[in-house]
Amino acid sequence: MTSGSVSHLGYTHGCLAYDDPAALRSLAVEQVSAGLAAGEQVWVICPQDRGTVTGWLASVPGVDAARRRDALRLLPVGEAYRHDEVVDPERQVRAYVRATTEALTAGHTGLRVVAEATDLVRTTAQRDAFARYEHRIDHWMRHRPMSAVCAYDRSRLGDAAIAELACMHPQTNAEVLFRLHAGDGDAVVALAGELDPSNHRGFAAALERADPRPVAGRLVFDAAELRFVDHRSLLHLRDHARRHGAVAVLRTPSRAPARLVDLLGLAEVRVEVVR
Amino acid sequence: MRSGAASGHVGYFHEAFVYGSDEELLAVTLPFLLDGIAAGEPTAVNLDERNAELVRRALPTGAEVTFLPVSDVYTRPSVALRSYRELLASYVAAGAAQIRMVGELPPVLLGATWDWWARYESAINHAYDDFPLWGICAYDRRGTPAHVLADVARTHPLVARPDGGHEAAGLYTEPTSYLTEFRPAPADPVQRTTPLVELVDPTPASARAAVHAADRGLLPPDGLDGLVIAVSEVVSNALRHGEPPVCLRLWRAPDRIVVTVHDRGTGPKDPYAGLLPAGDGSDGGLGLWISHQSCDHVTHHRDAGGFTIRLTAGNPHFPV
Numbered sequence: 001m002t003s004g005s006v007s008h009l010g011y012t013h014g015c016l017a018y019d020d021p022a023a024l025r026s027l028a029v030e031q032v033s034a035g036l037a038a039g040e041q042v043w044v045i046c047p048q049d050r051g052t053v054t055g056w057l058a059s060v061p062g063v064d065a066a067r068r069r070d071a072l073r074l075l076p077v078g079e080a081y082r083h084d085e086v087v088d089p090e091r092q093v094r095a096y097v098r099a100t101t102e103a104l105t106a107g108h109t110g111l112r113v114v115a116e117a118t119d120l121v122r123t124t125a126q127r128d129a130f131a132r133y134e135h136r137i138d139h140w141m142r143h144r145p146m147s148a149v150c151a152y153d154r155s156r157l158g159d160a161a162i163a164e165l166a167c168m169h170p171q172t173n174a175e176v177l178f179r180l181h182a183g184d185g186d187a188v189v190a191l192a193g194e195l196d197p198s199n200h201r202g203f204a205a206a207l208e209r210a211d212p213r214p215v216a217g218r219l220v221f222d223a224a225e226l227r228f229v230d231h232r233s234l235l236h237l238r239d240h241a242r243r244h245g246a247v248a249v250l251r252t253p254s255r256a257p258a259r260l261v262d263l264l265g266l267a268e269v270r271v272e273v274v275r
Numbered sequence: 276m277r278s279g280a281a282s283g284h285v286g287y288f289h290e291a292f293v294y295g296s297d298e299e300l301l302a303v304t305l306p307f308l309l310d311g312i313a314a315g316e317p318t319a320v321n322l323d324e325r326n327a328e329l330v331r332r333a334l335p336t337g338a339e340v341t342f343l344p345v346s347d348v349y350t351r352p353s354v355a356l357r358s359y360r361e362l363l364a365s366y367v368a369a370g371a372a373q374i375r376m377v378g379e380l381p382p383v384l385l386g387a388t389w390d391w392w393a394r395y396e397s398a399i400n401h402a403y404d405d406f407p408l409w410g411i412c413a414y415d416r417r418g419t420p421a422h423v424l425a426d427v428a429r430t431h432p433l434v435a436r437p438d439g440g441h442e443a444a445g446l447y448t449e450p451t452s453y454l455t456e457f458r459p460a461p462a463d464p465v466q467r468t469t470p471l472v473e474l475v476d477p478t479p480a481s482a483r484a485a486v487h488a489a490d491r492g493l494l495p496p497d498g499l500d501g502l503v504i505a506v507s508e509v510v511s512n513a514l515r516h517g518e519p520p521v522c523l524r525l526w527r528a529p530d531r532i533v534v535t536v537h538d539r540g541t542g543p544k545d546p547y548a549g550l551l552p553a554g555d556g557s558d559g560g561l562g563l564w565i566s567h568q569s570c571d572h573v574t575h576h577r578d579a580g581g582f583t584i585r586l587t588a589g590n591p592h593f594p595v
Contacts, residue, residue: 177480196479197511197562228483230507231561256500263568264561 012147013138013181015169017154017162024151025056028114031149033060035112036071041103043073045080046116046151071108077119086126089133096137100146110145118153127164128209134168135182135210142182167206178226180206187222187251188212195226195233204236214246223252224274231260234269241268277373277407278314279307280441286404290441291431292377293424295416299437300326301333304377306439307411308340311375317366321345321378322413330377349380352395353550353567356402363406372407379413385423386595388572390460393423396430397450398550411435429453454546460574461595463533463587465526472525482510482523486534489527494588501569502588506534508562509584513538517582531571531589542575542582549573 016027028044035042044053053074057063066072081087096111103111121127134150141147150169152162159175166174170181170190178193180203189212195203212219219241223229229250234257241248250257251272258271281288294300304320308330311318319341320330327342334340348355366374384392396412403410414427428446430453435441472485483503490499506523513521517538526533545553545560549567553560567573572591576583 194480194483196483196507197515198479228480228503228507230504231565254500255496256504259497259500259569260504260565263565 011142012149012171013141013169014149015166015172015174016149016151017166017172017174018151019154024116027149027151028053028056029060031112031114032057032063032066032072036060036062036066038112039109040112040145041071041073041106041108041110042066043075043080043099043111043113043115045075045077045113047077047119048116049076050074070106077116080115081117081120086123086129087120087133089129089136092133093136093140096146097140097144100140100144104145110147113146113148114151115148116151116153118151118156121152121157121161121165127161131165131168131206131209132211134165135180138168138170139182142184163202164205167202168209178203178206180210183220183222185222186215186218187220188215189219190222190225191229192225194228196228196230197232200230200232200236203233207236207240212240214241214244217246218249219244219246220249220251223250223254223257226252226254229257229260231264234260234264234266238266238268277409278316279310279409281373281407281409284409285407287400287406288409288433289400289403289431290409290411290433290435291427291444292411292413292435293416293419293427294413294437297329300413300415301329302437303411303435303439304330304413305333307375307377307409307435308334308338311373311409312339314373316373316375317341317369317371318375319343319362319377321348321376323379323381326379326413343378345378345381348378349384351568351571352391352398353564355395356399356550357568359399360402360405363403363408367406373409374407375409377411377413379415382415382418383592385419387461387463387593388591389420389423389426390458390574391567391572393426393430393458394454394550396427397448397453398547400430400432400450401547402551451546457577459576460585463526463585463591464593465528465531465533466535466585468526470524471527472523474523475520476514477510477521477523479507479511479514482506485523485525486532489525489532493527494532498571498588502532502534502586505566505570505573505586505588506536508566509534509536509586512543512562513540513584516540516543528589531587531591534586535583536586537581537583539581542577542584548575 018024032042100111121130154162162174163176166172167176167179177199178195181190183190189210237248248269249272251274253274255273261269261271292303308318320327321343323345348358363374380392429448431444432447433441434444471489486503486506513536517540522537524535549563552564570586570588572587574585
């Protein structure tokens with residue numbers, strides 16, 4: 001979980017693409033250790049049975065006590081998600097909103113989730129719904145004391161499917177050239193990385209799934225971490241803004257996008273150059 | 276109703292005028308401008324400082340002639356095309372029956388970068404034909420190389436004579452033919468040295484990274500951004516429309532960065548590629564147009580081995 005930047009303390013929504021199951025085990029140990037140390041309630045959701053996961057976590061200090069006082073829950077995938085079905089993004093977000101509130105009420109400092117979600121994203125329809133869910137829950141995590149790392153088995157999904165999901169996370173180890181996630185302040189979405197001819201269709205899909213809505217006629221995109229954007233992706237922003245009768249505002253330290261916007265005469269895209 | 280020699284003509288009345296003295300220049304341009312003013316037509320001059328001053332002094336005081344800033348318009352052909360089309364459209368929107376313009380490319384553009392201005396001179400027969408424009412392109416015989424005059428003769432359908440006559444040009448070649456001919460541009464001397472970077476089948480991202488790494492503060496920020504965008508587009512086009520392998524080479528000279536991208540294909544089919552925007556942005560047509568707007572020189576080179584596009588950011592005017 002190294003690539004990408006965390007904009008404020010505690011906001012973590014990572015995506016781990018793994019080939020070796022040992023990486024999933026390491027992730028669980030790391031997250032459970034960190035979560036318990038921080039006083040959070042930790043959920044480990046994976047296809048493995050409780051006995052296996054208990055074995056993984058044997059080295060974590062205080063793990064048995066944590067389970068007894070409900071600071072640690074080990075959940076087979078089917079108990080947290082509707083296994084093998086197309087996820088309902090709104091319903092799933094509501095469940096985590098409730099879980100976060102309950103964790104706080106029970107005296108924990110927050111909710112931390114490790115979720116192996118490969119079985120939920122095997123088909124195109126599942127991935128489409130799940131990517132929409134990923135972005136909605138990302139907004140919740142951006143502002144509330146919940147964090148999550150989603151793990152996906154690359155050997156079963158392949159790079160293209162992983163990329164569709166990984167790009168919806170602020171942090172990932174997957175080889176994705178761009179990321180789209182929840183923004184801060186009046187920025188409804190933040191963009192990071194590079195948007196170019198190789199990934200503009202993926203960006204269009206991500207944008208459609210995130211479906212950011214304008215506030216007072218403005219759709220503000222925080223592009224502080226966006227190193228490159230080409231005209232194709234600016235056209236996607238324009239199209240999205242146009243669909244919502246709004247103006248897309250791209251907030252970026254670079255002067256290059258403004259030149260492209262001028263050149264193409266994109267009336268619905270405004271570039272604000274910020275330092 | 277159009278006045279003068281272009282009376283009854285529809286679209287662009289595109290004349291070449293090759294002159295040999297100040298007197299010849301004035302003998303054609305003064306009546307051209309004054310007749311335009313008399314007819315109430317928008318009348319503009321785009322000459323370098325010296326010749327602009329010559330014409331200005333010869334005009335009656337208060338003559339309604341617009342003097343365009345030559346360095347702004349003639350920076351890059353695709354930029355000139357875009358700004359002229361906007362200017363012409365504004366005149367037409369204001370009710371002009373005809374627009375008269377006399378222009379001359381600065382001498383520096385007749386050297387290492389002439390190839391793309393020759394393409395410009397040909398392409399505007401199509402690109403300005405939407406407008407009732409009478410344009411005279413002046414070339415000074417004393418400073419214009421013979422091969423440039425040969426291109427001028429083939430890209431202008433009409434010729435203005437120093438005695439005031441106007442006639443059809445015998446060598447004129449339609450842009451759709453002229454622009455698809457093989458027209459080698461002079462090799463940049465830096466291309467005879469070992470490239471700083473050589474990449475085979477690079478991704479657009481790795482090509483962009485190579486440009487950033489090579490720059491090390493050489494180019495102004497806008498120049499670097501422009502080259503990065505162009506390299507990204509050109510590599511993407513070659514990967515998508517060309518024949519592999521795609522080979523990128525980059526040279527760094529004290530005053531410029533030169534990048535070539537080669538593939539084994541035949542290059543873009545559109546004769547106006549790069550000079551006019553093509554398509555809606557989903558294919559390569561806009562990318563090539565943007566590249567021509569954002570670099571200081573772009574050449575297209577075709578030979579038996581394939582297609583090479585060369586991008587220069589910085590000073591492209593090496594001695595020819």
